[in-house]
Amino acid sequence: MIKIYTDGSCRVNPGTGGWAALIIHEDGRHQEVSGSEDKTTNNRMEQIAAIKALEQIPPSAIVTIFSDSNYLVGTMTRGWKRNHNQELWERLDVEVNGRTVYWEWVRGHSGNMGNEFVNDLAAWEAGVRTDRPVLKEFINSQSVLIEDIGQDIPLIAQEDKVLFSHLDVEGNAGMVDIGDKVETNREAIAHGRIVMSPTALSLIDQGDVKKGDVLSVARLAGIMAAKKTADLIPLCHPIPLTHIAVEFHLVQERCSIEITASVRTFSRTGVEMEALMAVSIAALTIYDMAKSVDKTMRIEDIGLKSKRGGKSGDIVLG
Numbered sequence: 001m002i003k004i005y006t007d008g009s010c011r012v013n014p015g016t017g018g019w020a021a022l023i024i025h026e027d028g029r030h031q032e033v034s035g036s037e038d039k040t041t042n043n044r045m046e047q048i049a050a051i052k053a054l055e056q057i058p059p060s061a062i063v064t065i066f067s068d069s070n071y072l073v074g075t076m077t078r079g080w081k082r083n084h085n086q087e088l089w090e091r092l093d094v095e096v097n098g099r100t101v102y103w104e105w106v107r108g109h110s111g112n113m114g115n116e117f118v119n120d121l122a123a124w125e126a127g128v129r130t131d132r133p134v135l136k137e138f139i140n141s142q143s144v145l146i147e148d149i150g151q152d153i154p155l156i157a158q159e160d161k162v163l164f165s166h167l168d169v170e171g172n173a174g175m176v177d178i179g180d181k182v183e184t185n186r187e188a189i190a191h192g193r194i195v196m197s198p199t200a201l202s203l204i205d206q207g208d209v210k211k212g213d214v215l216s217v218a219r220l221a222g223i224m225a226a227k228k229t230a231d232l233i234p235l236c237h238p239i240p241l242t243h244i245a246v247e248f249h250l251v252q253e254r255c256s257i258e259i260t261a262s263v264r265t266f267s268r269t270g271v272e273m274e275a276l277m278a279v280s281i282a283a284l285t286i287y288d289m290a291k292s293v294d295k296t297m298r299i300e301d302i303g304l305k306s307k308r309g310g311k312s313g314d315i316v317l318g
Contacts, residue, residue, distance in 0.1 A: 006118060007118040007122045021052060064103075066105075068115055073105040199294065237269050245263075
């Protein structure tokens, strides 16, 4: 899966504008593309950023585009009316055709490093800022490893090293001491999907899979997995969970089942891992129950959507 972060910026709207994209290839390479345009609009810059990024991607690629533009994502996923910039929509349609493209909205300035970088780069192209951001310098200034851009993995800085919070200065793994933390209400929401054949999706929808009611079993499996997270992930803390919900949405046009898990607690640490575990095991359960029908199923894009509560504050990833 290739990940693309895009953004656009204007001094005034309309006015001089800039666009930028960060492409993270499957082999880990990071590629930047950007440019500017006179007498333009924010919406045009958002469209051009996506077009120019897709032009860099080979045909038949599987791509997820992350954008903080409701206009762009809503138009491409919800069929919003295309009132302006028809030539750009046509160009974008051409680039999307032949590739598998998913669209994900991210909240601007919510701490997503990929989104923050392209925002700064587009602003530089538009003349809103005077210094061009350099990817490695930008990431280092945010205390995030370049390999983890877009992952929002918490890191701590010590002297001239950047360390995972589960490691000490010598690199030894250990459980984080949360004894001094305050108990607060915390929530995490995770998301993922499993893609399958139309036949498998139809059988699951109709309840005709031989092993039984796939979604009911998968829901229970996800709930049980959230409660067992500390038994499976070595450095996770056992947490008293106050709420677990696992929901499914069948998307016929994608031949997929979208999985969302929400977990809540009143504790000293968060429940991101519990939510991610619930989604993962629910997806694996669907796979197990339907694999006799479709052995080509694939599980995709499991990730955190939001977390609330705790010292680090709220994070919303879209």
